[in-house]
Amino acid sequence: MNLPYAKLTLASSILLLTACAGGGGDSGPALPTANAxxxxxxxxxxxxxxxxxxxxxxxxxxxxxxxxxxAEAPEHSASKPAADERITxxxxxxxxxxxxxxxxxxxxxxxxxxxxxxxxxxxNPTAVATPxxxxxxxxxxxxxxxxxxxPTDGNPSLLQYAWxxxxxxxxxxxxxxxxxxxxxxxxxxxxxxxxxxLTVSYLDKISPTINVRVIASEVNxxxxxxxxxRGGDPDNWVLGQTITLDGGDSVDADGDDxxxxxxxxxxxxxxxxxGSTATLENTHQAVTSLTPKQFGDYTFELMVYDGTxxxxxxxxxxxxxxxxxxxxxxxxxxLPPSWGETYEVELGSDLHPAGNYSYDAEAKYSNELGFEWxxxxxxxxxxxxxxxxxxxxxxxxxxxxxxxxDYTIQLRAFDGELWSAPVTATYTAMTGANRPPRAIAxxxxxxxxxxxxxxxxLDGSGSTDPDDNRLNYQWRLVDRPDGSSATLNDAxxxxxxxxxxxxxxxxxxxxxxxxxxxxxxxRERVHVLAKSSNNAPVAxxxxxxxxxxxxxxxxYPQAPEVYDGEHLQASSLNASFYLTSDAYDxxxxxxxxxxxxxxxxxxxxxxxxxxxFYDASLGMCLNGYNVDPQGDYPTRGMLYQAAxxxxxxxxxxxxxxxxxxGNYTLQLLISDGIDISQPFRFTVPTVHRANYPTLxxxxxxxxxxxxxxxxxxxxxxxxxxxxxxxxDKKDFQRQYHDTIFKPNTDYVHKRYRLTAFDQDYTxxxxxxxxxxxxxxxxxxxxxxxxxxxxxxxxxxxxxILSTQDExxxxxxDSWHGNEMGEGVSWSFSIAEKPGWNxxxxxxxxxxxxxx
Numbered sequence: 001m002n003l004p005y006a007k008l009t010l011a012s013s014i015l016l017l018t019a020c021a022g023g024g025g026d027s028g029p030a031l032p033t034a035n036a037x038x039x040x041x042x043x044x045x046x047x048x049x050x051x052x053x054x055x056x057x058x059x060x061x062x063x064x065x066x067x068x069x070x071a072e073a074p075e076h077s078a079s080k081p082a083a084d085e086r087i088t089x090x091x092x093x094x095x096x097x098x099x100x101x102x103x104x105x106x107x108x109x110x111x112x113x114x115x116x117x118x119x120x121x122x123x124n125p126t127a128v129a130t131p132x133x134x135x136x137x138x139x140x141x142x143x144x145x146x147x148x149x150x151p152t153d154g155n156p157s158l159l160q161y162a163w164x165x166x167x168x169x170x171x172x173x174x175x176x177x178x179x180x181x182x183x184x185x186x187x188x189x190x191x192x193x194x195x196x197x198l199t200v201s202y203l204d205k206i207s208p209t210i211n212v213r214v215i216a217s218e219v220n221x222x223x224x225x226x227x228x229x230r231g232g233d234p235d236n237w238v239l240g241q242t243i244t245l246d247g248g249d250s251v252d253a254d255g256d257d258x259x260x261x262x263x264x265x266x267x268x269x270x271x272x273x274x275g276s277t278a279t280l281e282n283t284h285q286a287v288t289s290l291t292p293k294q295f296g297d298y299t300f301e302l303m304v305y306d307g308t309x310x311x312x313x314x315x316x317x318x319x320x321x322x323x324x325x326x327x328x329x330x331x332x333x334x335l336p337p338s339w340g341e342t343y344e345v346e347l348g349s350d351l352h353p354a355g356n357y358s359y360d361a362e363a364k365y366s367n368e369l370g371f372e373w374x375x376x377x378x379x380x381x382x383x384x385x386x387x388x389x390x391x392x393x394x395x396x397x398x399x400x401x402x403x404x405x406d407y408t409i410q411l412r413a414f415d416g417e418l419w420s421a422p423v424t425a426t427y428t429a430m431t432g433a434n435r436p437p438r439a440i441a442x443x444x445x446x447x448x449x450x451x452x453x454x455x456x457x458l459d460g461s462g463s464t465d466p467d468d469n470r471l472n473y474q475w476r477l478v479d480r481p482d483g484s485s486a487t488l489n490d491a492x493x494x495x496x497x498x499x500x501x502x503x504x505x506x507x508x509x510x511x512x513x514x515x516x517x518x519x520x521x522x523r524e525r526v527h528v529l530a531k532s533s534n535n536a537p538v539a540x541x542x543x544x545x546x547x548x549x550x551x552x553x554x555x556y557p558q559a560p561e562v563y564d565g566e567h568l569q570a571s572s573l574n575a576s577f578y579l580t581s582d583a584y585d586x587x588x589x590x591x592x593x594x595x596x597x598x599x600x601x602x603x604x605x606x607x608x609x610x611x612x613f614y615d616a617s618l619g620m621c622l623n624g625y626n627v628d629p630q631g632d633y634p635t636r637g638m639l640y641q642a643a644x645x646x647x648x649x650x651x652x653x654x655x656x657x658x659x660x661x662g663n664y665t666l667q668l669l670i671s672d673g674i675d676i677s678q679p680f681r682f683t684v685p686t687v688h689r690a691n692y693p694t695l696x697x698x699x700x701x702x703x704x705x706x707x708x709x710x711x712x713x714x715x716x717x718x719x720x721x722x723x724x725x726x727x728d729k730k731d732f733q734r735q736y737h738d739t740i741f742k743p744n745t746d747y748v749h750k751r752y753r754l755t756a757f758d759q760d761y762t763x764x765x766x767x768x769x770x771x772x773x774x775x776x777x778x779x780x781x782x783x784x785x786x787x788x789x790x791x792x793x794x795x796x797x798x799x800i801l802s803t804q805d806e807x808x809x810x811x812x813d814s815w816h817g818n819e820m821g822e823g824v825s826w827s828f829s830i831a832e833k834p835g836w837n838x839x840x841x842x843x844x845x846x847x848x849x850x851x
Contacts, residue, residue: 030389030398032058034114036068036102042119045126046208049090049118051081051100056114058106065105071115072099072318076128076147095122095152109352109396112367121152125159125202127210134222134309134588135214136254140187143212148182148200164197169216188216217535217586221253225304225311237319239292239326239361245315247302248286256306259482259504262288263301273297273319273364284482292319295364305481307503308531309587322362330418331360331369333411335425342518343425344433351399351407351427358413358420366395370414373397376424379405401429434516437465441510441524444495449529449589449673452503456528458496460510469514478525479507500530528673529589536675537591539583541668543682545723550694552685553577554721558607558659561637575721576609576657577684581668583652589672595621595649596669598681601662606644609657621651661687692757695789695830697722697838700796702751722752724836741803749778749801749826749842755794762831763787769825776824776842777802783828799826799840 035055043049053066068081068088074096081100082088092098098118104111128147135141143163150156163179169192176196177185188194194214200207215222230244237243247260262283264276273296280288280300292298296319303312334357337343345351355371363369375390382403384390389397390409401407407427413420440462450456460473475496477488481504488508490496500506507527512520547553556575585591609620622643625633633639658664664684670677687693698720728750741747754761766785768778781798789795801824830836 030059030394030396031109032056032060032063032104032106032111034102034104034111036100036114036116038100038116038118041117042121043092045092045095045120045122045124047091049092049100051088051090051102053086053102053104056086056102056104056111058104060106060108063104063106067103067105069101069103069113070098071101071113072097074098074120090118092118092120095120095126095149112395122149123151124205125150125154125200125207127198127200127207129198129210129212130224131211132213132215133224134253134311134586135188135216136221137188137191137216137218139221139253140185141214141253142183142185143176143196143198143214144183145198145200146182148198148207150202151205154202158202160201162199162201164199166195166197166211168192168194186214188214191216191218215584215586222309222586222588223250223252223256223258223304223306223311225250225302225313227300227302227313227315229315229317234315234317236321237292237317238321238323239295239319240323242289242291243298243300243317244287244289245300245302246287247304250286250302250304250311252304252306254306256308258286259305260284260286261303261305261479261505264290264298265301273359292317294359294361295319297364303505305505305529308533308535309589310505310529311588320364326362328415328417329361331358331363331413331415331420333358333371333413333420333423335409335411335423338427341436341521342434343427345401345427345429346433347401347404347429347431349401351401351429353397353409353411353425353427355395355411355413358411360413360415363415368415370416371395372412372414372419374410375399375407376410377406377408379403379407379429382407401427404429404431434469434514434518435466436518437463437469437471437512437514437520439463439510439512439520439522439524441508441526443526443528445673448527449531449534449587450500451534451674452500452530452532454530455497455499456506458508458510458526460494460496460512463510463512463520465514467514469516472513472515474511474513476509476511477506478509479505481505481530500528503530503532505529531587531674534589534672534674535586537583537585537589537670537672537677539581539668539670539677539680541579541581541583541680541682543577543579543684545577547577547684547686547723549685551723552687552693553658554692554696555659555661555686555688556720561608561640574607574609574657576655578653578655579666579668579682580653581670583670583677585672587672589674591652592671592673593650593652594669594671595651595654596667597647597664598667599663599665599683600658601660601664604658604660604662604664607657607659608640608644609655621646621649621654623648623650658686661691692755694758695724695761695833695836696753696755696757697724697726698753698755700751700753702748704748724830724833724838726838726840728840741807743803743805743807745803747801747803749799750840752797752799753794754789754797756789756791759791759832761789761833763789763828764831765827765829765837767827769823769827771808771823775804775808776844777804778824778826780826780828785828801842 033056037052039050051068056063066086067084074094077094079091079093081090090100099115100118101113101115103113126149129145145161148159150159161180161182163176163184165176168174169190172190174187174189196212197209198212199209226249228246228249230246232238232241250258252258262280264280273294276294278290278293280290282288297316298319299314299316301312301314303310335353336357338345338351338353356366358366358369360369371393373390373392385400388399390399408424410422410424412422442459442462444457444459458475463471465471473492473494475488475491477498480486481502484502486498486501488496488498505527507525510524559574581593583591620643625639627633627636627639633642666682668680699722701720763783766783770777779800781800782795783797825839825841827839
């Protein structure tokens with residue numbers, strides 16, 4: 001609960017007096033302090049917020065890590081902070097109120113979160129629509145843009161809509177019945193994918209365009225799950241007021257009957273605010289309900305099933321309002337194991353009980369509570385040190401266990417008005433203290449879809465114990481379809497199993513305990529879908545760029561591996577090619593992928609790859625392995641070295657950096673658990689630069705402006721080869737902010753090198769495009785029409801971007817970050833190679849605006 005300032009002051013005084021009366025406890029802070037700064041804290045959608053945690057402090061030395069998170073955000077927002085670093089950025093994608101939190105960690109502990117509000121306004125409308133819809137050819141559906149937003153404080157009735165059908169399966173004659181409606185009708189006439197764009201306008205303002213896909217399948221359409229919250233305001237729900245959740249508007253395009261499954265939680269794991277005892281009613285019905293007895297955010301999940309496919313949506317109800325006449329209730333104190341693991345603690349180590357498991361019906365977070373800790377008993381000979389914080393009144397306390405035996409601790413929680421009942425826990429200091437295991441549950445085999453009357457094997461073999469104790473397994477079938485009588489077999493073994501008997505969703509839960517009786521802190525769930533019919537996955541895989549015998553992949557010298565502590569530096573990453581699966585499942589089933597290297601030069605070697613578009617990101621597939629100090633790969637370097645020897649990969653997309661010239665043949669298989677795609681095969685020819693067969697185009701990573709490539713610290717060994725046809729267009733990150741430009745100045749936008757290896761090549765069609773009425777001007781330096789590049793010769797070409805007396809400014813009513821590079825480009829062609837064209841367009845973010 002949000003206590004008045006006077007109450008908080010009184011609570012602090014009472015706790016301080018209690019600590020003094022306890023006799024000699026050190027109540028100094030044991031945690032680092034997070035200090036989050038947002039600049040600005042109010043801006044337009046699409047603008048960048050600077051997040052700064054530099055003022056965070058630690059009583060234990062230096063702050064080692066910073067973690068940024070979004071505690072609250074508008075509906076449909078998917079934006080996240082750019083990185084977990086001391087200073088980073090956040091770009092909000094939806095207007096409304098955000099709460100951005102910072103947590104910091106030092107060598108000993110993690111801070112409480114420091115949350116700061118952010119208000120995002122929108123000078124322009126925002127288009128909102130479901131990004132993907134299932135359909136059946138011949139059946140009419142409605143596109144839905146009714147969730148679109150007007151500018152901040154605008155009238156939604158003034159919104160105007162513009163839908164556009166961008167692409168359709170070959171031979172389709174389908175069209176939108178009325179593209180100006182918020183929810184126009186559309187009838188797909190062929191099986192395949194239909195792509196749409198939606199733009200909304202408000203008076204003279206226009207939104208950014210969004211994309212929508214309709215996937216039409218002859219056999220089955222993916223059902224559409226919808227949740228309506230009834231009985232109150234989801235953002236300001238009243239404590240004790242029943243929440244009614246209605247999934248009755250969920251639809252199936254081909255009219256199949258739907259089954260419903262409700263959970264309080266995310267990703268099929270039950271979860272609710274700390275201390276909540278409320279349960280959902282009628283979880284297999286279209287309508288469910290829950291009466292919250294605890295402040296906090298309740299995330300509800302609805303999965304619908306039509307006999308073949310599932311669809312899942314979530315919604316959040318924020319219980320944060322007290323009813324009229326509410327009488328405050330005392331909080332509940334909870335004493336967990338040390339570090340949340342076990343009540344056994346290694347002799348000589350620190351005991352760290354925490355108050356954050358305590359809760360109060362009128363408080364969202366445990367950090368709104370005060371605490372009183374007491375050491376009730378301890379072994380003979382124990383004397384608290386000056387660094388121990390029990391007795392104390394902090395959220396976290398510490399005591400170093402110097403003597404063997406039992407330490408009994410008491411905790412009370414305080415909400416500013418009332419104290420909780422005291423709770424006690426006994427922690428045992430011993431040599432060889434036990435630590436709990438970790439449960440990992442999986443399905444044996446590929447995919448999470450199976451047929452009816454098929455055996456499903458559950459796999460708990462990935463579960464681990466830090467002390468290498470023998471593990472005991474307990475599986476439980478927690479959900480099965482309506483009408484199912486399936487039972488679990490060998491429930492106490494590592495591989496339990498059951499046989500599906502009717503179509504629908506099945507869920508199993510794994511509990512793991514060690515030979516000392518310690519239970520894993522989290523019970524893991526796995527889910528499988530039994531289907532009466534199945535559509536095989538659809539894939540259009542490829543690799544980028546499209547290397548060929550004329551333009552093979554160039555092998556550059558290998559970059560040395562350089563680690564900054566445990567992190568690989570960008571300068572250690574090498575040129576690579578990127579293979580994509582581009583797959584989807586018509587039924588919405590989870591897909592699994594298997595890439596295989598089936599052919600390669602003798603004695604081939606691989607280097608650490610760099611993905612083409614994200615130059616500082618390691619693009620290596622690690623097959624699900626992680627660094628584990630007690631496992632096969634205790635360091636990041638050892639894991640990377642092992643991954644360089646893989647010849648099979650289970651990632652959706654992969655990136656490879658070969659060091660040996662020759663042809664590399666790869667195969668891709670995709671499975672939905674029932675059907676496996678036909679094998680897709682690729683051959684990637686590779687050569688060393690000196691043996692390149694034709695005209696080589698290279699990006700020299702040079703610019704006199706604040707270029708994106710330089711800002712990311714691209715390695716000299718990183719991606720520099722390009723292939724024809726080449727079109728450097730406005731995709732991905734923008735290269736410039738217009739605020740870096742000065743009047744009457746020439747800038748090198750990019751520098752390229754052209755090298756002729758096999759013959760002479762003639763440059764033709766040289767052209768530049770500049771902006772009308774002043775603005776940015778484009779010209780080449782080092783390239784002219786008709787210029788010949790002789791065999792064995794290299795030329796360097798600069799793309800010059802010039803400014804005039806005044807730098808162009810974005811219109812006053814345009815959205816923040818407006819693209820200012822429109823109408824500027826450089827282009828040319830190669831006469832001897834039809835289709836070998838070059839075009840580059842600058843990406844300039846407009847921040848200058850009229851005064």
